[in-house]
Amino acid sequence: MAFLADSLARIKPSATIAVTNKARELKAAGRDVIGLGAGEPDFDTPENIKEAAIAAIREGKTKYTAVDGIPELKAAISAKFKRENNLTYAPNQITVGTGGKQVLYNALMATLNPGDEVIIPAPYWVSYPEIVALGGGTPVEIVGPQSSGFKIGPEALEAAITPKTKWLILNSPSNPSGAGYTRTELRALADVLLKYPQVWIMTDDMYEHLVFDGFEFSTIAEVEPKLYDRTLTVNGVSKAYAMTGWRIGYAGGPVELIKAIGTIQSQSTSNPSSISQWAAVEALNGPQDYIPKNAEIFKKRRDLVVSMLNQANGIVCPNPEGAFYVFPSCAGTLGKTTAGGKLLKTDEDFVTALLEEEGVAVVQGSAFGLAPYFRISYATSTEALEEACTRIQRFCGNLR
Numbered sequence: 001m002a003f004l005a006d007s008l009a010r011i012k013p014s015a016t017i018a019v020t021n022k023a024r025e026l027k028a029a030g031r032d033v034i035g036l037g038a039g040e041p042d043f044d045t046p047e048n049i050k051e052a053a054i055a056a057i058r059e060g061k062t063k064y065t066a067v068d069g070i071p072e073l074k075a076a077i078s079a080k081f082k083r084e085n086n087l088t089y090a091p092n093q094i095t096v097g098t099g100g101k102q103v104l105y106n107a108l109m110a111t112l113n114p115g116d117e118v119i120i121p122a123p124y125w126v127s128y129p130e131i132v133a134l135g136g137g138t139p140v141e142i143v144g145p146q147s148s149g150f151k152i153g154p155e156a157l158e159a160a161i162t163p164k165t166k167w168l169i170l171n172s173p174s175n176p177s178g179a180g181y182t183r184t185e186l187r188a189l190a191d192v193l194l195k196y197p198q199v200w201i202m203t204d205d206m207y208e209h210l211v212f213d214g215f216e217f218s219t220i221a222e223v224e225p226k227l228y229d230r231t232l233t234v235n236g237v238s239k240a241y242a243m244t245g246w247r248i249g250y251a252g253g254p255v256e257l258i259k260a261i262g263t264i265q266s267q268s269t270s271n272p273s274s275i276s277q278w279a280a281v282e283a284l285n286g287p288q289d290y291i292p293k294n295a296e297i298f299k300k301r302r303d304l305v306v307s308m309l310n311q312a313n314g315i316v317c318p319n320p321e322g323a324f325y326v327f328p329s330c331a332g333t334l335g336k337t338t339a340g341g342k343l344l345k346t347d348e349d350f351v352t353a354l355l356e357e358e359g360v361a362v363v364q365g366s367a368f369g370l371a372p373y374f375r376i377s378y379a380t381s382t383e384a385l386e387e388a389c390t391r392i393q394r395f396c397g398n399l400r
Contacts, residue, residue, distance in 0.1 A: 010133040015126050015367030016375075019351070023361035033359045034388040036376045039175060040244040041324070043294055045279075049241060052282035053275050061278055065271040068262040069096030069250070073277045076284040077250050080235075084208075085222050087233060089252035095261045096280075098272045100206050100236040100249030103261070105131050106268075107202060107232055107251070108167070110260035112137040116166040121152045122369030123327060125175045125204070129369070137166070141369050146318060146329065150177035150370075154188040161196050168193070170220060171204040173211060176368045176375035177327040178302075178320025180211060183218040190224035201231045206249075209240040209291050211322035212299040229254055239324075240291050241283040246276040298324050301378040301385055308389035309376075312396040324379040327365065331372050336399035344399070347372035358391040 016037055023035035056062075069077075074091040081087040097103040104127070108118070112135040120128045122141045129139035142160050144152045157168070170189075173180040181189075193199055201220055208217050221231040236249035251261075271277075302319070305326055309317035314332030330350045337343050342353045348364040351374050355361050365373025378385055 007134055011130040014130075016363050019355075019361050019363050022355070026355070026359070026361075031359055033355070033361060034380075034384050034391070035361045036378070036380065036385075036388055037361045037363050039325070039377050039379070041239060041242040041294070041379045042381060043242040045242050045246070046283075046287075046290060048286050049243065049279050049283050052286075053246075053279040056275050056278035061274055063274060065274050065277060067266045067271050068258070069094065069272070070274070070277050070281075073250075073281050073284075076281045077252070080284045081233070081252050085219050085233070087219070087221055087228070087252060089233075092255050093258055094250060094252050095258050095265070096248065096250045096272055096277065097261075097265060098249070098269050099247040100204065100234055100238065101127060102265070102269065103234050103236075103249045103251045104128075104202065104204065106261040106264040107234075107253075107257065108132060108135045108137065110257070110264050111166065111200070115164055117162060117164040118167040118169060119157070119160050119165060119199075120169050120369075121171075123150060123174070123176050123365060123373070124169070124369050125171060126367050128169050128171075138164075140165070143370060144177075144179070149318070149321075150174065150179040150327065151181060151185060152189075153185075154192045157189055158192045158195075161192075161199060163198070165196070165199050167200050167202055169202045169204065171206075173207040173217075173320070173322030174325075175207065175323055176325050176363070176365075177318075178323040178325045180215050180217065180321035183216065183223055186218055186220050186223045190220055190227055193220075193227060194224070197230070199230075201227060203231060203233050205233065205235045206239050207323040208235060210295050210298055210324060212295065212302065213321070215321045217322075232257060237280045237283045240294075241280075242294075243276075243279065243283065246273070246279055248272055248276050248280040298378070301382060302326065304382065305376060305378045305385055305389060308386070309392065312389075312393045313399065314396050315392070324377055326376050326378065327368075327370075327373050328376070329373050330365075333396060333399055334372055338395070339398040347374055350374060354392065354395055358395045360388045360391050360395075 019037040116137045232253040234251040237243045317328035
């Protein structure tokens with residue numbers, strides 16, 4: 001359609017949202033569908049956070065706020081960065097957006113010029129390359145193979161850097177693989193980045209608190225303070241505090257970049273919801289004891305899913321360090337035919353047939369830049385996960 005912008009041709013809709021919508025449609029039509037596509041905790045937002053929001057409404061804190069966050073929330077974020085990450089950010093170094101996605105979007109829109117390159121390790125969150133492309137930049141994908149835990153090493157990073165490289169996006173623990181970079185692995189990447197002062201680093205730390213088996217989370221500006229002045233440390237309340245629908249993300253970074261992000265936001269959404277901001281103040285300043293308890297529940301679900309998937313014919317499921325996803329290979333199923341008569345040529349064929357024949361909704365690995373894999377979110381009940389994995393085992397067992 002000639003009326004629409006040419007930039008729309010550079011991007012495609014979110015595959016994770018698409019599979020969630022398809023699962024909803026099938027459920028509405030009466031199908032028995034287990035949706036494992038959405039990346040949000042099934043836990044309810046804690047009561048103290050809900051009460052803080054209700055109090056904000058009753059106290060009339062319902063007006064416009066500063067574009068990039070109320071002072072009380074910036075203070076809570078600053079305290080969080082110091083307490084948990086040993087990073088010092090003043091209020092004018094902090095921005096608050098309508099979810100982490102908006103913060104990432106604003107940062108890229110504020111910095112990218114045509115031809116700028118952004119290095120994105122694959123598998124990656126589906127939105128990274130699309131936002132880069134929308135901003136006129138060029139996504140440069142580096143595959144972190146399964147053999148190295150879906151992580152990139154210093155050699156691959158250095159090989160991808162060119163004079164046009166503007167950003168490296170680093171997501172740990174990762175969506176979709178759950179892979180977490182150790183302090184030693186971050187140190188090796190930092191040593192490369194120190195040689196290339198034109199490369200900025202955007203760290204997406206959204207799954208910081210969802211780590212297992214004694215894994216210790218680190219963020220790169222903490223590991224290498226010399227990178228502090230060119231790092232945007234992004235986080236949010238969505239995952240750790242079960243606040244996905246509240247839409248609050250935030251970041252700490254250099255004053256000039258934070259100011260530019262605010263300029264973009266001032267001409268798009270303006271401030272995030274005032275009510276959500278007051279809820280986030282309570283989330284960050286209030287009790288934190290339920291976070292490790294929730295992480296332990298996720299760990300048990302991870303162990304269940306990894307065990308059951310590795311018992312399915314043709315599936316190999318690595319054990320991730322964090323987040324609430326697994327990223328199994330379905331290579332062993334390709335070239336086979338399903339009970340319903342569908343020949344599986346790709347991971348997209350696999351997930352489509354799995355949904356149609358067994359009513360299990362997952363997302364194809366190709367959407368995350370690495371095939372033939374698929375992503376499962378285990379942020380749902382143990383009962384639903386057991387049933388879904390049983391169906392996957394049956395689906396794979398019926399291949400011929």
